[in-house]
Amino acid sequence: MDIFTIGLWIITLGLLIFSFIKDKGKTLISLKKALSMGRGMILSVLAVIFAIGFILAVFPAETIAAYIESQNAVLATVVAAAIGTITLIPAFIAFPLIQTLLKAGVGIMPAVAFLTTLTMVGVATLPLERRTFGTKFTLVRNGLSFVFAIVIALIMGVIL
């Protein structure tokens, strides 16, 4: 567990104890709410997780790197961004992967585009997001994030 997750747990447990001292009834209602939030999401989240697991099994990091490498810079950036949207990869796997990409000579632009869409745009989480925020919000957010991922990548490519 990283320090931030631990911190979040400590803060939350502290608040929980404080809340319990202040009002037992309200606290119990809150916990019930938390539980029903979990029940409402658990199946969708499991579906997302197993979908990501499968996608990574079909396209391991090396395959992705090899494929992006073989394109020219701008095309590679768009392709990298597109591949990044398919799945959500936690940063701790993403950074070593991006380091590999950079070392393999992929270039900074595709690497940045990949990193941004990887975490911000998720096709696998679309159904979940749609249910939470509505279709229009979901499509616009993911669409704009994709466009800006490429813009950020291009600017970084020019500067670095």
Place this chain on the structure above:
Amino acid sequence: MKVMKRLKENMFLVVVILVYLIMLIFRPGLSVQGIRNSGYYIKEMIMILPVVFILTALLDTWVPKEVILKYLGSGSKWMGALLSFVFGSISAGPIYAAFPFCTMLRKKGASIQNIVIILSSWAVLKIPMLLNEMKFLGPTFMALRWVLTVISIIIFSGIMGKIIKEKDMIENEPQVMKGVSVNQDACMGCRACVRNYPELFAMDGKKAFANQNYQDLNMEQLKHAMEGCPVKAISYNEDSV
């Protein structure tokens, strides 16, 4: 019928399970590797989701609507944006962990722009992520990406605030029904209302509904049920009764 309905509600899960089963027959190695890959994410989910849910529920209970409206509402200007960046940056876990948190904020009056800032910075500007980035890709890379990303998020959250209207946020606006109604799109079948007011609410498969023939409405109890609904799906329309 009930089974069909449940399947339809979890279509994505059904598809994923089918893919695994089919691959188990043709390429067993892939399915096994997929499950192995999923293990990490499940661990991540178990570590982060409960705490996000509890924190969200606690804030929902204790932070009044006025406070959220003041600090994160459409009138909050740059202060709200700054707060949203801070919220997103000190978070942990994948972006979907932010969904219930943002739903709660939105129901309490946070603006769409600020919700987008929280979601986006939760995804790409988390401090743990930045630390990792610095380690692997160097401080210059990290700092430049941070600056560009913050600028991008400010621009596109502004765009989203303009083009997404409050009514777009909920699928199929609930029809205004007379008396008590449960928004079927928001309801997630937690049964809180059935527990709080069993005479009025009942379950129809995975969703709750209000018995329209029910006569002696107890306002106290109804209010309790409405407040107890975690997704605030229960509405009461006085005029048309």
